[in-house]
Amino acid sequence: MWQVQLFELNYDDREVQAAVDVIRSAWITMGERTRTFESSFGDFLGDGASCTAVANGTAALHMALLAAGVGPGDEVIIPSLTFVADINVVRLVGAEPILVDCTSYDDWNISPEGVAAAITLQTKAVLIVHYGGYACDMDAILSAVRDKSNGRPIALIEDAAHAPGADYKGKACGTIGDIGAFSFFTNKNLSIGEGGMVVTRTQEMHERIRHLRSHGMTSLTLDRYTGRAISYDVVEPGLNYRMDEIRAAIGLVQLEKLPEANRHRGRLAARYFDLLNGVRDIHIPFRHYCLGTPSYHIFPVLLHESLDRKAVIDGLIEHGIQSSIHYPAFQEFTAYRDGGLGETAIASDISARELTLPLFPTMTFDQVEYVCDTLKKIIA
Numbered sequence: 001m002w003q004v005q006l007f008e009l010n011y012d013d014r015e016v017q018a019a020v021d022v023i024r025s026a027w028i029t030m031g032e033r034t035r036t037f038e039s040s041f042g043d044f045l046g047d048g049a050s051c052t053a054v055a056n057g058t059a060a061l062h063m064a065l066l067a068a069g070v071g072p073g074d075e076v077i078i079p080s081l082t083f084v085a086d087i088n089v090v091r092l093v094g095a096e097p098i099l100v101d102c103t104s105y106d107d108w109n110i111s112p113e114g115v116a117a118a119i120t121l122q123t124k125a126v127l128i129v130h131y132g133g134y135a136c137d138m139d140a141i142l143s144a145v146r147d148k149s150n151g152r153p154i155a156l157i158e159d160a161a162h163a164p165g166a167d168y169k170g171k172a173c174g175t176i177g178d179i180g181a182f183s184f185f186t187n188k189n190l191s192i193g194e195g196g197m198v199v200t201r202t203q204e205m206h207e208r209i210r211h212l213r214s215h216g217m218t219s220l221t222l223d224r225y226t227g228r229a230i231s232y233d234v235v236e237p238g239l240n241y242r243m244d245e246i247r248a249a250i251g252l253v254q255l256e257k258l259p260e261a262n263r264h265r266g267r268l269a270a271r272y273f274d275l276l277n278g279v280r281d282i283h284i285p286f287r288h289y290c291l292g293t294p295s296y297h298i299f300p301v302l303l304h305e306s307l308d309r310k311a312v313i314d315g316l317i318e319h320g321i322q323s324s325i326h327y328p329a330f331q332e333f334t335a336y337r338d339g340g341l342g343e344t345a346i347a348s349d350i351s352a353r354e355l356t357l358p359l360f361p362t363m364t365f366d367q368v369e370y371v372c373d374t375l376k377k378i379i380a
Helices: 015-025 032-045 057-067 085-092 113-119 138-148 203-213 220-226 246-275 309-318 345-353 365-379
Strands: 050-055 077-078 096-100 124-128 156-158 181-185 194-201 297-302 354-356
Touching: 015 124, 015 246, 032 050, 032 194, 032 246, 050 057, 050 203, 057 085, 057 124, 057 156, 057 181, 057 194, 057 203, 077 085, 085 096, 085 124, 096 113, 113 138, 124 138, 138 156, 194 203, 194 345, 246 365, 297 345, 309 354, 309 365, 345 354
Parallel strands: 077 096, 077 124, 124 156, 156 181
Antiparallel strands: 050 194, 181 194, 297 354
16 A cells, blocks of 8 residues: 555565564573673663563653652653653643743753742653653753752653664763663564563662562562572562563564665765755744754644645645654543643644654655655645
């Protein structure tokens, strides 16, 4: 159906062989490959990152809040422009989500000034998102949290689902706050179908995350199978958010490909910037981004308010081009419509007019040109 999909897998025989090797090993639940994936991802991030592989990115966020002690009566500051997982996990632990608007129409990340203004005596955590793989202004956010905390512990959690391989002033996204959460969903830069990673800065937090991942147990099935342990203790109530060996093995292959895949995404994004530069009815965010090296997870544009977004999407479909929206506003969802979330003017406006164009590491420059030429014709 599609001449240009929104996303295509960057897979070859190496991922196939990795999965086959696991099946032939006869050990498919979490084991040595998962441990290797964790250590390799930590080496990739650098700065002594301690990594715990989990079932998915939402599990990583949920565990981050639990490990930070967030619960009923607490407030968690989150961006208004993000995937619903961020607000869902806050509500699931019984806390109150406090929405903060985007910085501007050029920078769609959470506003540091908005974060500072939103911190109250009930604030237990600030959860930020590196939208599209462009790092937030972390110095300003860290300063806001430090200055407004009044000595109280406020956890800074990075949702780095869009940002594996991105950095802020040379420091890897996901390693700057107290806890980092990554997603390895199908359309992410590092793609294994489902999966995620929790990154922690202290050994105490790392151990708590490990316990939360697997029922609060002190040893794993593999430890007992190999004779490293006979039984186990349960030190606190936990969950089953483990990763399996097939995904870990594929993740190791994807991790090897990630640096070059991100570089090519950057080249494709640069071509998009050139071809869409000056088009009157399209605004491109992060055009002059300078806070670090992005991972270029998606290529979002903002359509002029005079354009009918659905008509543009339908026009692209007619030409075999898939597009998407990142993201619908929380306030429009049935679950949150009457939740008293308040208004975030910039984010709400972006949600109504944003359009995500295809971007993936096997995409060609000819495909970028086809998408841009087609889009220009439709909006003309």
